[in-house]
Amino acid sequence: MNRSTTTCRAVLVALVLSLLAVGCGGSDADVADEGCPTITLVTYDSFVVSEGLLESFTADSCIEVEQVSSGDAGQLVSSAILTKDNPTADVMFGIDNTFLQRGLDADLFVPYESPLLANVDAALQLDPEYRVTPIDYGDVCVNYWLSELSGEAPATLDDLIDPAHADQFVTMNPETSSPGFAFLLATIARYGDGWEDYWQSLVDNGVSITAGWSDAYYGEFIAGGGSRSIVTSYASSPPAEVIFADPPIDTAPSAVLYDSCFRQVEFAGILAGTEAPGAAQQLIDFMLSSDFQEDIPLNMFVYPANRDAALPEAFVEFGQLADNPATLTPQEIETNREAWTERWVEIVLG
Amino acid sequence: MKTFRSALLAVVPAMFVAVFFVYPVATLLARGLGLDAGRLLEVITGSRFLKIIWFTTWQAALSTLLAGLFALPLTWALANRQFAGRRLARVLVTVPFVLPTVVVAGAFIALMDRFNLDEGAVRLRHTVWAILLAHAFFNVAVFARSVGGFWSQLDRRPEEAARTLGASPWRAFVEVTLPRLRPSLIAAVSVVFLFSFTSFAVILLLGGPRRSSIETEIYRYAVTRSDISTAAALSIVQMVAVVSLVVTNGWLQRRAVGRQGLVADRAVPAQTARQRGVLATTLTGTAVVLGLPLAVLVERSLASGGGYSFANYRALGERVRLLPISAADALVNSLAFAVVAAGIALVIGGMASLAIVHGTRSVSRLLDLGMLLPLGTSAVTLGFGVLISLDRGVLDLRGSWWIVPITQSLLAIPFVVRGVVPVLRAIDPGMREVAATLGASPGRVRREIDLRIGARALATGVGFAFAISLGEFGATSFVGRRSDLLTVPLAIQRLLATPGDLLRGQAMALSVILMVVTALVVFLSDRLHPTSGGML
Known part of the structure; x- marks a missing residue:
């Protein structure tokens, strides 16, 4: 018996063993x-x-x-x-x-x-x-960076189409990003059929669109070294900025535009x-x-969800939920999702 | 008995691909088109989809061309010049290949920012150029390592003869070297093309929101819309494209020059000042272009608390909130997966290569295609396919440890096969005949001649297998895995999904560690192969 037979056998044995191991690995309830x-x-x-x-x-x-x-x-x-x-x-x-x-x-x-x-x-x-x-x-909300804001802090969705905030807002494609979709829903809940005009105005005011949250927040938003001061994120983002600050800070560097929140x-x-x-x-x-x-x-x-559960300090101090977040019923969302996102693509991406 | 052993070389890889690739993907496609067969027709005739198919194809072709052109000087240097750090250069060039796209995209965006390519006249961001450059950046390694390795084993005497007969260096390269490199070049081109063809995050992150490729559309339909019919139709289009590529490829391969004189290493030191200058320029140029984005990462990983320190690295030892395990444990997971995936790729890819070179024509073509196909298949299709097919009895792999390295190995095997086959095909058949005449059994011929001469290519392929497994993201996230089996790329992605400088710093530090570990592992696997010098 020559060595190549032995090699072949060893390979075979190894394969069979690994298949067996694989078989034993899976487990169901x-x-x-x-x-x-x-x-x-x-x-x-x-x-x-x-x-x-x-x-x-x-x-x-x-x-x-x-x-x-x-x-x-x-x-x-x-x-x-x-x-x-x-x-x-x-x-x-x-x-x-x-x-x-x-x-x-x-x-x-x-x-x-x-x-x-x-x-x-x-x-x-x-x-x-x-x-x-x-x-x-939680709430998906527009955030803004306090120290770099051009003009007054935005207080309503309408402020985002104010020329004072031109070229400052970055948000995500609702087809590839879940917060991006939530923000689209917030505008639909607020403006009804007028949402299309609103988005047209956002485009005219220089809104930037990215594929995902990381790309927007760390790519184009000030937090990651970008140049835009307004971004779609979460109501919990300011507390996260404090908790994960480096060096540690006492106050949140960003704030939430509560009028823009969609509840998830x-x-x-x-x-x-x-x-x-x-x-x-x-x-x-x-x-x-x-x-x-x-x-x-x-x-x-x-x-x-359980209202008896105590909140951590940072959430109490820096985080706050919207009093009146936008909502749509799950049925409305599922029925219209495709039509809305396709229309959004036509308006915003052209 | 001899034929049995030969058959085994083909049967084992064929079974592997049949069970872990063909069966899952076919199940998913059958399910999807079973729901709505008309969708396939709509997809191939709809103008929107045709545009996407066309874009996917030309961006992949251009990406491949760009990667090849950009890699050419380094590939030449690695093959033809002996210099201090040559081994290291072969290792370092693999590093870009392994980095998570989200991290590289971040580095690219930072660079564009720094050099003002964001807006203005030379705007790079959200253009197709950003996509092409990123693909080139990722894939330089494929050309430099596999073509460079093959080239370094080509006897330099034919070129020298041409030069003696008065050919200019350029003419000698184009007319003598290039045709001899063709098998390896075609193999590398096909791998890079497929990589760019199915690329996902680069298109989304760097191309901007207006670009879609077949891959991103499959994701959009299968995941965002749960529309498996359309996703399946698109997957079929993707596969048809891949199959036609492979078939053209095989045809080109067969027309390529066959047997070659092989040597242990053709490289010679640079002798004249001019030669030294060319070498230095080549190496520095490549190092700067590949190194810039990496330098950005290193800089970011060291930035902490307003200054520079190793704080981000130290923090990785403890479990960060947001991750189910510590980053160090994720690294252990990644390494374990990589060892197994590379092992599978070595065994299956090695056997397949021998069967492709020695098997009958139809066996050879089918195996070649079967081994390459996973690389050109959507991670969504494969991942979802695994979920709905490998779900019963001994094959219930869902949520098991093994499914991760098995899936990763499917993507790594093509790198082994495409690297090894051209080398084996180049072996002078006379050498095998002599060995057989001297009484060596076919098995012994394979072992003593094929495996020994193919060892370097095999080791290069295994290095890629490690790198692929360490950096793989898409398929790993789709097949479903136990939560404590977090890998490094998934951990990085997770850290970058929550605000906070601390988390970003740690993500960068983890990326740098991934780079260093990859370099180490590739360095070790490069050393695995015995020197083939004595043989030749």
Whole structure:
């Protein structure tokens, strides 16, 4: 036997072994007859909780949670629809009100009414059939950099089309960016059919469009060394600027244009097809509990849905939500999404 | 038994691609077009889509040309001149290749800002030029390393003969060197073209909001609109384009000069002052152009607290809020994935290369196509395909550790195959015949001759496989993975998605670490191959 045969064999064995390992690697929701059940939670990539939080849930409930990430919010919803017949997880977190109707239309979820919903504002409970549970919310708002502002601070959406702020505003393409889409919705909610004229005026006033948030905030906005002083971001961006300042600062360098805010609500839902509905319900309850809810703000920079949850100091001091944010129903958004974004492309990108 | 072993060389790579690429993608396409077959017709006849298809194609062609032209001086220097730091130059040129697009785009934008190319007469931002330059920047490595490696193994005597007969250096290059380089050149061109053809973030970030390519449209339909029918139709268009490219390519390859005299290394030191000057200019010029964006990153990574320090690097050891694990752990994940992906690419790509060179014509063509196709396929199509097909029984890979390196290896295998095959094809068949006459078995011939001579190309390919795996973003994010399996590019993207100078500084520091680690890993893999000198 020569050495090349041995090499060939070794390669083959390695391949077979790795295939076997692969086969053993996958695991679905399985409830062991004895011991603790394991359930899978699928989220978008940026979902983060503090270390030990899910472990504390496991300690109390005897339910193991396996976390799977699935790209951005759009990827999350699209892949859940594609895998509906054989879902990747038992619980999904991260579908927001702009995608909610699509998920509901696809019958992704089974209903569950958590007792903790009593502590959640009715305004956040967008599905009367309880197929999804609101977990957090936040506002997408126009931000402006305080020290570099040309003219007076903008106070209304109309101020953005004021020549005093010409060539100062940068926002994102609603077809490629979720805050970009939210801002488009804010203008539609405010102006109704007049939104098209408003955007035409924004174009005339030199609005700049980027593909994504990072590109706008760190590319064209002052914060990243750009030259524009007004940007579409979040109500929580000023507190983030303070918390992650370098060197540390006492006051936020940016502020929020509250008239421009669109409210985003994020939900969790139990995926149809789960084999562990009981455990999934317990996980939803845990996500609404104070432990989980108080962990949300500093990890994901959104606000807890449970009104009993205490807010971190920086949020109280520098962050504030809009009193009267723009909203549209999930049905309106899903029905018109394509028409709106296509019309937007015609007006703004030409 | 001998034929069995030969067949195995073709069957194993074919099975691998069939299970992890063809089956998932075919499942997705069938699902998408099953919903609405008429969509395919609309897509190929709609004027908006035709425009996008046309734009995707010409920008990829121009990007490839630009990358090739820009890489030419360095490629020449690496192949023909011995100089201190030659090995290092071969390593460093891989660094741009691995950087996350969002980071490079940031550096490009900062440079445009600095040199006032933002607006005004020479406006670069949000133009097609920004796209072409970025693609060239990313892909110089492919030309410099694979063509440069092949070139350095070509016997220099034919050119010397031409020069002796009175040909000018230019004429000797065009008429003697270029035709001999053709197989390797065509291979590199096809890889760079496919890379630019399916590029996603460069188009979105640098091209501005008005540009769409087939790839960005597939994302838009599949993800933003959950319209799988249109996404599938576009994927089919994308694949048809890729297949026709590969077929033309194969035809060109076969017309190329076949057997060549191969040497261990043709490079000689620069002797005259003029030669030294040319070499110095070439190296400095390339270093400045490739180095400028990288210098911006290094500068940004050191900026902290209003001055310069290593604070951003120190901060990476601890878990940052916003990331499920520390950046150091993400680096460990990335390295583990890269080792496995490069290992798979080495084994599968190596076997496939042997089968392509020695197999029958149809086996060879089919394998060649199958190995290259993943590089020209949308990350969305592949990722979603995996989700809906590898979901049952022993093949339930969703959320498993393995799916990440397997997917990454699909993108890395073409780099191995395209680098190795031209070298193996160039081997004088006489050499194999002599070995066989002396009683060597076919297996031994392959091992002693093919593998030894192809070793450098194989090592170059493995270096690319590492780099691809370390820098891969799209497919990794689509296949779905356990949250604690965060990779460095995903972590960088995440850090750049929240306001705050601290996070930005850390993202830059992490990018610089990614650069350094890539350089180290490629350096090591370059050293893996035994010297082929004694053989030749």
